């Protein structure tokens with residue numbers, strides 16, 4: 001385990017963990033901080049939405065899920081921090097290994113899990129409170145009461161989310177007064193404030209204009225130096241631009257998983273190729 | 282390993298977190314969640330209380346020698362007092378049916394017509410004004426309607442029908458029609474509004490006038506909703522107590538005449554509360570058996586209506602097969618002759634299965650005849666729309682007439698002493714000070730008892746509950762409880778709080794009874810408020826690791842508070858206007874304000890009731906003074922509720 005960890009420190013160098021040996025990605029052994037999804041099935045009211053999906057999402061990389069609408073990208077993503085526990089009628093089996101634990105087990109508390117695996121949603125959803133309170137909310141839940149420390153956390157999170165300069169003079173204004181793009185960066189900052197190890201993003205740019213989108217993409221590029229990022233996107237160029245690994249899903253199954261370049265340049269499955277080239281239907 | 286992650290993970294102040302397997306949900310979280318769960322079971326308590334009251338009371342009733350179940354169900358004589366009493370429920374039942382039938386015969390057509398006008402023809406501005414005004418009719422306490430029936434409508438009825446007795450069914454029926462009108466209007470209007478636009482367009486595009494479209498397409502498509510509204514109106518009329526008790530008389534005749542004195546079931550139960558009947562006798566206990574009958578009847582009607590509404594909500598009714606409009610249109614609008622020819626042409630086409638060359642010389646519609654026909658159809662339309670508009674106007678006239686009457690006759694008696702002095706026993710010393718004090722204390726105590734429980738129940742249902750058979754069962758119970766007649770709650774208060782819990786006829790017993798009655802209303806209103814909080818707030822909070830209760834406490838409740846307050850005020854205003862539930866508990870007369878929760882009390886509606894039945898006519902004027910005060914109190918509460926809603930809507934930025 002220690003070994004794996006050291007390897008992941010050698011950023012830039014291609015990791016030996018790259019799934020070159022199988023396009024489905026489940027043959028590869030993952031490291032301690034990699035998210036090892038193993039034979040996961042997810043159902044809504046008994047109807048299967050995710051079928052036998054396995055893949056290893058490497059640490060401190062950006063992994064994108066692509067696929068046509070309704071194929072189950074969000075469903076799979078939401079299972080990684082167990083948001084699906086809150087959905088009426090949603091059940092699942094299989095396992096997801098992370099930090100030496102199967103995080104789908106009952107004994108893992110979803111609330112504790114979400115403090116380490118944060119999430120950013122499709123529609124920016126700030127709380128109707130001040131910018132400061134939005135970000136301080138998570139740390140406060142963790143028991144941090146010290147004003148000075150909270151201020152530090154808020155500042156750091158906003159800086160990390162590339163929002164600090166725009167809002168530093170109006171931290172006590174309502175977050176609802178921000179633009180859509182700013183709101184989404186605020187939501188990212190809010191997720192960062194509890195210092196998670198993983199950030200899940202479900203189509204974070206789909207409600208934003210191109211300029212705001214570019215800002216978020218830059219931000220994701222920065223984030224991956226410190227965080228594992230998993231992102232769902234409908235925008236193929238976006239997946240190609242920002243992700244290191246890509247999984248293509250179709251009708252609840254993972255069709256192909258691999259390095260983004262490989263998926264986009266030499267897809268192994270015909271279905272993937274047809275989807276990427278837009279000849280789908 | 283942890284330490285390494287810490288160093289490389291980045292961040293100014295690395296937060297230490299407990300291991301993943303350690304439960305974050307602390308003891309307090311579990312305590313809160315189970316408290317909420319227990320609160321939601323209040324519905325079970327209320328249901329058990331009702332069933333216990335009615336069954337136990339009926340059991341005691343049937344223990345008497347002079348009573349037998351067969352006589353009760355099938356006997357035709359209702360003579361509850363005297364040396365040779367007879368308890369056959371038929372006269373009460375038939376009087377209930379007479380009153381209910383008469384009410385629905387008037388309220389049904391007027392209500393549906395008014396709803397049609399509101400949903401199809403009224404301009405937007407008129408609609409936004411008219412809907413609240415119609416709903417105002419529902420906010421007026423039934424004791425006020427009873428007073429109006431006896432002293433204003435009564436003389437008019439006796440003018441027109443000299444053979445009518447002083448108490449008669451007709452005056453009650455007229456007033457009750459306007460009482461149940463809001464139910465019919467608002468539910469019919471909802472279902473008419475929910476008829477998809479494309480159905481209307483399809484019909485209009487075929488050349489139907491707007492009136493024809495309303496009549497032949499929109500109303501049939503909304504028919505189940507309209508039926509449900511009428512059923513709910515029926516249930517309301519069956520359970521209505523104060524109007525019939527005041528205005529319809531106290532002789533159960535079973536004579537099927539609108540001009541004679543009648544006594545429906547509710548009125549009999551109320552009569553046992555007014556002290557004329559010695560307690561412990563078969564006559565007094567009969568109230569429970571009649572209450573059981575009443576409960577079963579309203580439950581059945583409400584249950585059927587509820588099923589229909591549920592089906593509409595699921596959308597299985599409005600969804601129509603595509604050919605439906607054409608079919609309706611052909612059947613009703615096109616002339617019979619033309620229709621059949623038209624049909625045979627299309628059918629011929631379908632049979633051959635290939636498109637024929639269109640032959641335009643082939644005419645079956647006589648254009649000249651059609652022109653005359655069209656203008657006749659248009660006139661019919663104008664006529665029809667005018668009638669629907671008139672129905673709405675009628676409701677307005679009634680409302681204005683009632684308010685003006687009350688204000689004029691009430692304003693005359695109101696003096697400072699009338700409002701604040703300690704009342705004496707002489708006519709000149711009448712005062713409503715104890716009643717005002719009683720009503721306000723009742724309201725405050727009811728608020729304390731009902732709102733925490735009601736809101737907790739709503740939070741449990743909306744935020745915490747999984748969809749299990751038990752929660753579904755609870756929801757159904759609460760829906761059904763809101764349709765239980767208020768006089769039944771009066772019996773429950775008597776049997777459970779006064780007798781079983783031994784609180785006596787106290788303020789506490791009265792408030793608890795009212796709290797039970799308005800609990801379902803508060804639950805429903807609070808759930809609405811909770812539902813209006815965007816799902817995103819919950820997801821966001823859960824996403825950064827808030828527990829269930831933290832999410833509710835920090836993000837859901839604060840944003841739902843204005844809505845909850847508004848709904849609760851409206852429910853409370855319902856409670857303080859009610860007479861029937863506290864009829865068994867409240868006192869007839871008191872000199873002072875109640876000084877503790879175990880004190881006896883009088884309340885405004887009770888005072889109005891007793892004064893209206895007073896032999897001295899001066900007291901009738903005092904009653905209208907008390908009505909004026911009650912209405913002002915209710916209007917103030919409503920205004921506050923509306924103000925809170927308005928301000929929160931203006932303020933909120935989501």
Ligand SMILES: Nc1ncnc2c1ncn2[C@@H]1O[C@H](COP(=O)(O)OP(=O)(O)OP(=O)(O)O)[C@@H](O)[C@H]1O
Nearest residue numbers: 044045049068069070071072073074075076087089
């Ligand atoms: N709460 C739910 N209840 C029932 N079925 C659901 C629920 N959420 C999603 N589904 C179903 O599960 C399947 C996968 O949905 P999901 O939202 O994961 O797709 P997606 O790939 O994210 O689609 P999109 O790109 O449109 O967001 C769909 O068929 C959807 O209808």
Ligand SMILES: [Mg+2]
Nearest residue numbers: 073074075202
């Ligand atoms: Mg999705």
